[in-house]
Amino acid sequence: MQVHVADHPLISHKLTVLRDERTDSPTFRRLADELVTLLAYEATRDVRVEAVDVTTPVAVARGVRLSDPPPLVVPILRAGLGMLEGMQRLLPTAEVGFLGMVRNEETLEAVTYAERLPDDLTGRQCYVLDPMLATGGTLAAAIDFLVQRGADHITAITLLAAPEGIARLESELATIDVPVALVTAGLDEKLNDLGYIVPGLGDAGDRLYGVVG
Numbered sequence: 001m002q003v004h005v006a007d008h009p010l011i012s013h014k015l016t017v018l019r020d021e022r023t024d025s026p027t028f029r030r031l032a033d034e035l036v037t038l039l040a041y042e043a044t045r046d047v048r049v050e051a052v053d054v055t056t057p058v059a060v061a062r063g064v065r066l067s068d069p070p071p072l073v074v075p076i077l078r079a080g081l082g083m084l085e086g087m088q089r090l091l092p093t094a095e096v097g098f099l100g101m102v103r104n105e106e107t108l109e110a111v112t113y114a115e116r117l118p119d120d121l122t123g124r125q126c127y128v129l130d131p132m133l134a135t136g137g138t139l140a141a142a143i144d145f146l147v148q149r150g151a152d153h154i155t156a157i158t159l160l161a162a163p164e165g166i167a168r169l170e171s172e173l174a175t176i177d178v179p180v181a182l183v184t185a186g187l188d189e190k191l192n193d194l195g196y197i198v199p200g201l202g203d204a205g206d207r208l209y210g211v212v213g
Ligand SMILES: O=P(O)(O)OC[C@H]1O[C@H](OP(=O)(O)OP(=O)(O)O)[C@H](O)[C@@H]1O
Pocket: 076, 077, 078, 079, 080, 101, 102, 103, 104, 108, 110, 130, 131, 132, 133, 134, 135, 136, 137, 138, 139, 165, 195, 203, 204, 205, 206
């Protein structure tokens, strides 16, 4: 798996404010939105395009446009929803599929409670959005959904990743013949005993949308 940790002072600045426990929910949502737009610029470096001619007021120029079918963007509910608009800002013609997943906080196993993806993703380029890659169980299951349906290129965009999650993805992807890339704003130190990223930012879903029981 190709891993790209964003190295840009604006991204680092926004991530620092995002982590701060004093940052309120409206500010957290705005920063997550801004961060994903900056990350999307990096993550779409290899988005598929085709050559076209465009007529300017002066002459014909050679250009490119996004290939058809457009990429599929998949936010993982709940927290991934906070990254959708920021991604659509850069890729407005992308289609959007949804996966609802929640981690069992005792076993740390990911449970899928909603799925709305195209049945056939043969030859599709997919972008998965989830702010946190912790144990990697959620992202591994999401990638599996996409690969089973034929996706042939997957990029995951996260705000924070833990080394344990990257290692798990790398081992699970070893048997998969689909290129997978990870673009993340930060790579943290480790997981704690509860499976939270350290130093992390806490529970991304709760910070975006509030604590649910
Ligand atoms: O890598 P993992 O160990 O699987 O953990 C990461 C997952 O945990 C969080 O979701 P959560 O289960 O809290 O659901 P939420 O988005 O509804 O808050 C986060 O948004 C990821 O989806």
